[in-house]
Amino acid sequence: MNHFEFRHGRLFAEDVDLVALADKIGTPFYCYSTATLERHYRVFASAFPPDTLIAYSVKANGNLAVLNTLARLGCGADVVSGGELKKALAAGIPAGKIVFSGVGKTGAELELGIRAGIHQFNVESEPELEALSKAARAAGATAPVAIRVNPDVDARTHAKISTGMAETKFGIPWKRAREAYARAAALPRLKVVGVDVHIGSQITELEPFEEAFARAAELIAQLRADGHDIARADLGGGLGVPYRAQDPEPPDPKAYGEMIARLTRGLNVSLILEPGRLIAANAGILVSRVIYVKQGDEKRFAVIDAGMNDLLRPALYGAHHAIVCVAPRPQDDTETYDVVGPVCETSDIFGTYDLPQLRSGDLVAVLTVGAYGAAMASAYNARTPAAEVLVNGDRWSVVRPKMSDDEFLGLDRLPPWLE
Ligand code: LLP
16 A cells, blocks of 8 residues: 555655656656555554564665654664664664664674664674674673574575575574574673564565564573573564565565464563565655657667666566556557666666557656665666655655766765876
């Protein structure tokens, strides 16, 4: 469910006319809906007990305005770098609602988290335990620790976003978990508080989660028997969203919440969940203008002004995103187009679409790009990433402008010998 809909034949974001907005601010731009973000957060949060920490995964969409919108609802954050930690804090998310994940936290990042007083470190290796203990001693504080265990479960999602199998770099193998917890308990200035598991992203069935969470529940019992005070279970993110109308609907948050309630019944742990995509994906679209319609030998191409530098998912994962015309002319026939960006790579293609006849200057919208869209943008081909706009009812605001070519150029420096 989202708040992008056609009114009188034109696409609106809440009460904002996207044709008028594009004329005003230029294209391409990401457009996020406040109402959709809020709705997704509320639907997700209401599927869990009130003491659950919903730690939105900042990597999905770390725009300060998006984070601030969620912070006002009581949302926490899952961060994976010092940069994300600073963003979450700057957006008003209290440190006590922030968990820090990631395989490669540096000593400086760990210390930043400790000094901020975050809720929990999700530690992914034995060397990281040592580094965290050292950072805690340096800061004169105690670091709350959960160990991310790798449950060796196949999430049955795209290989590039699957994280819970033994061969991936993530977490500590679950068979070695008890040793790792013993080490954590023995190290100065660490306080063991929980268990963490995250098996991947865009997961569209409950079974892989269930397998992983059952393993985590078993481990919690063993760890308690070993004398650890396990009060929290962080079950990660990963619940998928529909990208194609014809795909089976992924389980809804309620079914996910019920499955988790069943598996954690009697465990007496408070839950932490780290949804990213589920909150943000459907709350964002990418509005772009057709530059040229070009007839090839075999195909007709619509070259649009957004490219793989703005939205990498199709090129990187072969991901599909629906595309619609923002203001289709009712009398026009449908034609088949390869919708492509201007970047000099064959993989700079969104896909093949049947769309009402396109002309140069027409607007299109790429859908379900609020998660891992702007967040993964680059300036490849010296194309600065698309602007980002947040809509709220009939109000809109540019929450990240597109950097100008001159600003971008100004980031480079000549070494003294070339000046
Ligand atoms: N927690 C951890 C530890 C994670 O690594 C991730 C995502 C999440 C939570 C949030 O997962 P979500 O609820 O969004 O599925 N760039 C890829 C997705 C990479 C996900 C990485 N980790 C894509 O565009 O599909």
